[in-house]
Amino acid sequence: MSDFALSLPVSTAPRPWRFPAWSTALLLPALGLVLWLAAARFGWLAPNMLPAPQDVWLTLQDLASSGELAQHALWSMGRVAQGFTTGAGLGLVLGIGMGLWPRFEALLRPSFLAIVQVPVIGWVPLLMLPLGIGETLEIVIVAKAALVPVTLNTRDAIHALPRPLLEVAATFRYGRLQLLRRVVLPATVPPVFTGVRYGLTSCWKALVAVELLASSEGLGYLLVWGRQMFQMDLVIAGVLLIAAIGLIFDTALAAIERRLQRWRPA
Amino acid sequence: MSGSLPSRWLGALPPVALLLAWQGAASIGWGDPRLLPPPGSVLVTAWARLADPGLATALGVSLGRCLAGFALGAALGLGFGLLCGLSGAAARLVGPSFHALKNVAVFAWIPLIALWFGMGEEARLAFIAVAVVTPVALNVWEGIAGTPPLLLEVGAAFRFSSWQRLFRIRLPAALPSILTGLQLGLIHAWLATIGAEYFLAKGTGLGGLLIEGRDRFDMALLILGVVLLGGIGMLLNQALWRLAVRLTPWRTTPA
Numbered sequence: 001m002s003d004f005a006l007s008l009p010v011s012t013a014p015r016p017w018r019f020p021a022w023s024t025a026l027l028l029p030a031l032g033l034v035l036w037l038a039a040a041r042f043g044w045l046a047p048n049m050l051p052a053p054q055d056v057w058l059t060l061q062d063l064a065s066s067g068e069l070a071q072h073a074l075w076s077m078g079r080v081a082q083g084f085t086t087g088a089g090l091g092l093v094l095g096i097g098m099g100l101w102p103r104f105e106a107l108l109r110p111s112f113l114a115i116v117q118v119p120v121i122g123w124v125p126l127l128m129l130p131l132g133i134g135e136t137l138e139i140v141i142v143a144k145a146a147l148v149p150v151t152l153n154t155r156d157a158i159h160a161l162p163r164p165l166l167e168v169a170a171t172f173r174y175g176r177l178q179l180l181r182r183v184v185l186p187a188t189v190p191p192v193f194t195g196v197r198y199g200l201t202s203c204w205k206a207l208v209a210v211e212l213l214a215s216s217e218g219l220g221y222l223l224v225w226g227r228q229m230f231q232m233d234l235v236i237a238g239v240l241l242i243a244a245i246g247l248i249f250d251t252a253l254a255a256i257e258r259r260l261q262r263w264r265p266a
Numbered sequence: 267m268s269g270s271l272p273s274r275w276l277g278a279l280p281p282v283a284l285l286l287a288w289q290g291a292a293s294i295g296w297g298d299p300r301l302l303p304p305p306g307s308v309l310v311t312a313w314a315r316l317a318d319p320g321l322a323t324a325l326g327v328s329l330g331r332c333l334a335g336f337a338l339g340a341a342l343g344l345g346f347g348l349l350c351g352l353s354g355a356a357a358r359l360v361g362p363s364f365h366a367l368k369n370v371a372v373f374a375w376i377p378l379i380a381l382w383f384g385m386g387e388e389a390r391l392a393f394i395a396v397a398v399v400t401p402v403a404l405n406v407w408e409g410i411a412g413t414p415p416l417l418l419e420v421g422a423a424f425r426f427s428s429w430q431r432l433f434r435i436r437l438p439a440a441l442p443s444i445l446t447g448l449q450l451g452l453i454h455a456w457l458a459t460i461g462a463e464y465f466l467a468k469g470t471g472l473g474g475l476l477i478e479g480r481d482r483f484d485m486a487l488l489i490l491g492v493v494l495l496g497g498i499g500m501l502l503n504q505a506l507w508r509l510a511v512r513l514t515p516w517r518t519t520p521a
Contacts, residue, residue, distance in 0.1 A: 025362035049381060103276060110277035117503070118496035119457035121464065121473075125480035126488045130301050201369070208371035213464065220374070227377045235377045239370060246369030 051233040056240070059233040073245070076207060076218040079135070083142025084203045088196055091147045095154020095192070105155070116148050120206040124213050133214045138207065145206035146199035153195025157188035190261045197253040204246050219245070303485055311486035312493075321475070325494065328459050328471035331387075332502075335394025335462075336455035340448060343399040347406025347447070351440070352432070357411070368400045372458065376465045390462035397458035401450035409443025410436050445510040452506055456499045472498075 033053065039045050040052030047055075063069040094112070098105040120141055131137040161184065169183050211220025219242050226234030285305055290296075292304035303311075315321055350357040350364070375396050383389035413436045421435045437444075463473025472495060479487035 021358060024358045028360055028363045029366075106276040107279060108277075111280040113500065114281075114496055117499040118492050119453075119460060119499070121457060121461050122476065122492050122495040125476045126492050128480055129483065129485060129488065204369075205371035205373065209373040209461065212373050212376065223374060223377050227380070232381065235381070239374045239378060242374045243366065243370040246371060247366050250365075250369050 087143035087146030091150025098155040099158025145202040149198040157191035312490040332459040339395035339398025343402025347403040351410025394458040398451040405447025409440030
């Protein structure tokens with residue numbers, strides 16, 4: 001490593017010392033927590049506006065120890081898993097089709113755009129009548145949330161294939177399969193994965209919306225229930241849980257995405 | 267491609283097929299007519315509704331709300347994205363918190379916003395703005411931070427001042443990304459408008475109409491509502507897309 005560094009024209013001056021990344025990252029949340037504690041301690045805000053952090057923490061512990069937390073989280077996760085696999089799978093197929101065959105795209109594009117244009121929240125009341133309030137409704141909605149970004153990113157990735165690469169492939173007289181394996185896949189997997197990551201994030205968001213509107217279990221329902229009971233600590237605990245799970249999903253997928261893109265020049 | 271259908275007609279095939287299947291299903295008495303009324307009766311109800319001035323008012327209310335919330339959220343997002351894109355210190359300080367917060371599913375904000383802003387118009391606008399900030403900020407940030415280093419070197423060679431660097435290099439280079447962010451932001455704004463109308467003081471705007479349709483089991487009203495929802499969203503998106511094409515003609519976007 002050091003041999004290479006010597007040959008690079010980097011400045012030899014020592015790098016100015018910086019706070020490590022995690023410390024600056026935590027500065028703002030820490031400040032927020034201190035303010036929150038102070039607000040609760042000195043009664044700046046009524047507890048029904050902003051319950052004390054300790055209360056939220058106790059509520060979280062209660063939820064965890066009573067098993068309610070695991071139960072609601074499992075409901076939500078199961079719905080995401082089913083909806084996401086359905087939607088992302090269909091999205092890949094549609095995206096590849098639309099990317100490769102212009103006539104296929106011409107056939108489906110208007111209908112697809114029409115479906116895309118109606119946000120998840122618009123479909124909920126419409127689908128509620130034929131599907132009822134239940135698992136099917138939730139899974140269909142979650143699947144739709146994954147379908148859109150995966151299809152669009154897959155299609156765009158194929159459209160955005162660098163022309164020179166295709167020309168090189170043509171010069172080498174690559175067959176369809178060779179073209180797919182040597183040019184299309186390496187160039188498209190990273191952007192497609194971005195779509196998958198986006199899809200999973202939207203699935204989670206869509207699920208929360210459906211659970212708020214039409215559900216009797218799951219983390220989104222926890223918010224509805226807490227609000228109806230005027231238990232603000234429960235609402236905030238629910239928001240924190242939803243945020244944490246979304247963050248875990250996104251961080252894990254971002255790590256995979258970085259791995260997939262590692263071969264690309266910076 | 268001689269002798270084949272032009273592509274614009276091709277795209278009409280699936281909806282027409284769906285419509286025919288729907289009419290067919292309705293005429294052989296397949297399914298509950300309450301859940302799936304024949305297209306003709308939906309059309310009649312829809313027409314009656316369209317003539318009703320209440321619908322136009324509801325649409326106007328929703329659209330105005332959407333655009334106001336969008337303007338608020340887009341301004342905040344642009345400012346925040348610029349700050350994080352330009353300043354490494356800001357990015358390190360607020361970036362991680364922002365990335366964590368953006369993962370809060372947007373509807374999870376509703377109970378909190380209802381709590382802090384009440385159930386009135388401020389709450390609705392605040393919710394729409396929250397939904398818009400994230401995509402705008404993210405895309406502006408990525409666009410600004412991702413300025414090709416080569417361009418910045420050219421700027422350095424020309425001894426550009428930092429203003430010149432911003433206005434001649436970074437912003438134009440980031441423009442496609444910024445426009446993508448605004449486009450996404452507008453879609454989110456429209457979605458959030460409907461959401462706000464569901465959850466925060468029901469009964470106004472297009473969202474209120476949809477809830478009314480659901481409560482009354484009025485499939486025709488629901489279908490009309492969803493079509494309007496999608497149609498208006500599409501028009502909003504088209505408008506921004508046209509603007510994007512006009513502003514960044516060098517971008518080769520598939521039509």
